Amino acid sequence: MVTRRFVxxxxxRATAAVAxxxxxxxMSLAPNRPKLLIFDVNETLLDLxxxxxxxxxxxxxxxxxxxxxxxxxxxxxxDTVTGxxxxxxxxxxxxxDMLAQAxxxxxxxxxxxxxxxxxxxxxxxxxxxxxxxxxLQQAGFRMxxxxxxxxxxGQKQMAYAGLTGFFEQLLSIDSLRxxxxxxxxxxxxxxxxxxxxxxxxxxxxxxWDTAGAQRAGLQAAFIARPGQQTYPLAPAPTLTGxxxxxxxxxxxx
Numbered sequence: 001m002v003t004r005r006f007v008x009x010x011x012x013r014a015t016a017a018v019a020x021x022x023x024x025x026x027m028s029l030a031p032n033r034p035k036l037l038i039f040d041v042n043e044t045l046l047d048l049x050x051x052x053x054x055x056x057x058x059x060x061x062x063x064x065x066x067x068x069x070x071x072x073x074x075x076x077x078x079d080t081v082t083g084x085x086x087x088x089x090x091x092x093x094x095x096x097d098m099l100a101q102a103x104x105x106x107x108x109x110x111x112x113x114x115x116x117x118x119x120x121x122x123x124x125x126x127x128x129x130x131x132x133x134x135x136l137q138q139a140g141f142r143m144x145x146x147x148x149x150x151x152x153x154g155q156k157q158m159a160y161a162g163l164t165g166f167f168e169q170l171l172s173i174d175s176l177r178x179x180x181x182x183x184x185x186x187x188x189x190x191x192x193x194x195x196x197x198x199x200x201x202x203x204x205x206x207x208w209d210t211a212g213a214q215r216a217g218l219q220a221a222f223i224a225r226p227g228q229q230t231y232p233l234a235p236a237p238t239l240t241g242x243x244x245x246x247x248x249x250x251x252x253x
Contacts, residue, residue: 033251034201034219036193037136038186039167041147041154044205044223046123046161054119058112059103067102071095073208076148076179085177087150092117120149121156125163126225132244133166139252144169146189146202148179169193181212190218201238203247207231214238221247 039045052065061067072088072095079085086094093113100107108116136143144167147154151172158164171192173185180186190197197217204210210220211234222230222237223244230237241247 032198032219034199035142036190036195036200037141037143038189038200038202038213038218039143039145040180040202040204040206040209041145041149041157042120043225043228044203045125045129045145045163046157047126048120048123050123051116051119054116058108058116059099059105061103064099064103068092068095068099071098080179080182087174088148089117089150089153092120121153122160123157125161126244128243128245129163132248133163135245135248135252137166139248141251142193142195143167144171144189144193146171146173146180146185148173150174181208181215183212183216186213186216186218203244207234210234210237221251223247 042048048065048069055065055068056062058064072092075091075095076088079091096113096116097107133143145154145158147157147170149157149172151170151174154170154172155164158167158170164170171189173179176185176188178184186200186202187197190200193200198219201219201221202210202213203221203223204213205223205225205228207222207228207230210222211231213220214235214237219238221239221241224240224242230240239247239250241250
């Protein structure tokens, strides 16, 4: 005898069987919502254009800034790999000397180098940053910064750019004395904030930074600023977008 309960049960199973295949693809495309967003600072949040113009003008070369920044990153990793440590400002100063030598120019006086390097504390945010951070803050995301710059420099940068209020903490690798993308920098940040690496997401405009975070077990969002690329031999970032606002829309959706 076919009962009313049997008919209703059969209809429910049939409905579920039809709906399930439709729901699965959408679920598989969405990342796990991170509990913590960790933001890189230089070039990700802050526009380095002012510093770029100053370095290029100082050395009368359109590629001077790119050469200097590459040296800065390269020799920060040399310090990390060889177990020595100089802060980012010290390496930046040395990189200016190396740049002058590479271009066949005289080394700049200490005062001139100090003035050039001080520009890094007076950089504006990219136009997409305040709208993107506002949307993420209103959506309830925990947010911190993690920079290779010394702690004092990072504090000045955020204050000048008017971004301090968006972040729970402003963190530097200074205390750890290992530069990003060493995995300890990301894992220590997660431990400090009491969040598992898989529940954290780095937001950065550098392929080396997103690669480092993912190798350490974090999710990563890549802001595809002009001239920046992801590393083809690393996992693809969890999210990619041209602006922070675009990343925010993907996270909040």
